[in-house]
Amino acid sequence: MFFAVARRASRVLLDRTTPSWKRRYGVYANNREGARQAVRHLFRHGDRCIVYVNGPADLSQSIDRRLGVEDVMAEKGIPQSALAVLDGGFTLEGAYAAMSAYLERGSTQSQPLRPVFAANDVMALGVLRALKEHGVCVPSEVEVIGFDDIELARMLEPALSTVSQPAIEMGALSAxxxxxxxxxxxxxxxRHTLAPSLRLRATTRAL
Structure with a gap:
């Protein structure tokens, strides 16, 4: 995303990089660190595997958030084979379909239920829908964390735990x-990089 005024060719990138991003002015959230916070929390009970629902693989947010997941797995000595990556396309429908297919495969292969980290809140909604339809209880059986902290995240039942981006600060600084x-x-x-923060709600268990 960027703000642009063609008359003066002035551009400020907002939380998304481009091939020429290092030459541009930009304001970003630390997507990699946000993902680290989410995954560290999901691993706090000693889990050794995780489901990561990613967006389009070529987008900078998807790349950085996956790197954050892999960082935590490396620091805990967890092999990459313990990471199940689903393609949700940054859409509710895509995440719902991907999670439903994963659960259906698992029901025949006796796979353990894994905590789920979705790379945005919209995909987390699709994940929650799929889990509910397959009779999986959140958070007692599966914990779920999203990313972005959209308004709907607080209004869900159960309310969504998520990584909150400093959206107001990012917008003001970009302007x-x-x-x-x-x-x-x-x-x-x-380049300005702002820190995200983890917001724990009802889709994760108490510490």
């Missing part, structure tokens, strides 16, 4: 940088 560029200024800092 500030863009206005400075439009005034002909060249800010010294090209």
């Amino acid at each position: 500030e940088v863009l206005l400075r560029l439009l005034r002909g200024e060249r800010p010294r800092v090209r």
Whole structure:
């Protein structure tokens, strides 16, 4: 995503990189660190496997969030074979279909139920729907964490645990940088990276 004014060719990238992103001004959330926070929490009870529902593989958010998952697995000595990656396409329907297929395969292969980390909240909704339809109780049987902290995450039943991005701060900082560029200024800092935070709600068990 970017803000652009063609007349002045001023652009500020917002939480998504492009092939030329290192030459651009941009404001980003630390997607990799956000994923680390989520997965560390899901592994706190000693789990040794996880389901990760990813978005389009070529998008920077998908890449960074998967790297965060792999970071935690490496630091805990968990082999990559313990990671089940499902393609949810950043959509509710895609995540629902992928999770449903995974659960149906598992029912015939006696696979253990794994905690689920979805790379955005919309996909987490699809995951929750699939789990409910397959009779899996959240969070007592499977814990679920999303990413983004959209408004609906707080309104669900059960309310969704998620990684919250500092969206207001990111938007304000992006606008500030863009206005400075439009005034002909060249800010010294090209890339601003803001920290996300884990919001624990009802789709994860108490500590």
